[in-house]
Amino acid sequence: MAEEGDRGLEASSQEEEEEEEVLLTPAQLIRSLEQAWMNEKFSPELLESKSEVTECVMEQLEHMEENLKRAKKGDLKVSIHRMEVERIRYVLSSYLRCRIQKIEKYFPHILEKEKTRAEGEPSILSPEEFAFAKEYMANTETHLKNVALKHMPPNLQKVDLLKAVPKPNLDSFVFLRVKERQENILVEPETDEQSEYVIDLDEGSQHLIRYKTVAPLVSSGAVQLI
Template sequence: MADHDDDIIEGSDEEGEEMTAAEVLQKLEEAWRTELVSPNLEPHHGDLVDCMLDQLKQMTKNLEKCKKHDFRVAVHKMEIDRIRFMICSYLRTRLRKIEQYTHYLLEREEKITDESMATISPEELRYAKEYAASLESHFQTLVLQHVPDKIQAFDATKMGVKPNLDAYVFLKVKQDSSGVLVEDESGEGRDEEVDLEEGNQHLIRYKPISHLLQNGNVALI
């Protein structure tokens, strides 16, 4: 039976370099944990999901070739179930955030000129637009048609719910990052710069470290 630790998946990372299935799984697990605890919708990792789904198909085929009483079958079945659960949880979490922040995300995506900077995938973007249209149609039928014409205008920007970027998150520093600006919450101008050392863990507001998260310098825990 093939062990996914040794399988090579070509062109699965951002640089197009070869990665083992185990490395893809590790990156996907980190993306999953990040999405679960982040107050914001993080950049999508559809390439990792697709690679892992292909790997699951191969693992399933390998199981069919094994003898029924092979003890490895039960172990690999549990691993397959674990990976499937992680992928489903990752995608469900993203859909929940897309539904919660629909108009905010659509407004933000419209301002992006470089596709590589997009947070949501083309499929997620299509879903967000369809969801927003359904909300508007439902609101029009349920409320607006029953109120005076003067107040029937539908302003999607005013309905948008924004993520709380000032929420606190736990993080682990993966790479030294100096001069991280932490703004004074009291508004008295007592901002300070902090140095994050590799291996340290911190409780800090999301906004000042969001760029470090996307660069891979820190990981949410």
């Protein structure tokens, strides 16, 4: 009987631990989404797609909506949880909208980067975004031909979109917060009179710095754009 009781306590303890892990998962997901959103919002270029995070968040939103439907009406907690659902939904939609806007703005360069990426290198586009970018480029080319190019001399009826559409400005400056200490970060000179120099980024410190200097650190998660 004692053994059965011990087993029961162990099973109960395991269930409690599993429940705690499940409870932590939504918070971790939302935190990951918020970090991806801030980075995407302030980065001049399109960053790697976080499609797994967005899909999990959408599933979590569905569960939260179902729980709210079952909750008692008039409960103050329901109003608070509904506000949180709307906040998460806003962050998610803003993140996806920001990515679509960048694809529309830089589509030739994004597709060229996708075409030339090394084998095994992660794609910056989700499958849906890749399909959208290709369709957007095809529609743009068709529109240009029908509206302008067909009325021009034959030798001027082609346009190089890579040259016609400006690239993301990687020389723009961004604010960031350091999550992991970084040493020996090479900073390029701003003028011809200056020379290259090296800096250390302490954990928790905030900086205003040229984006291309810290682009790899943004991708790795070592720094957070703010």
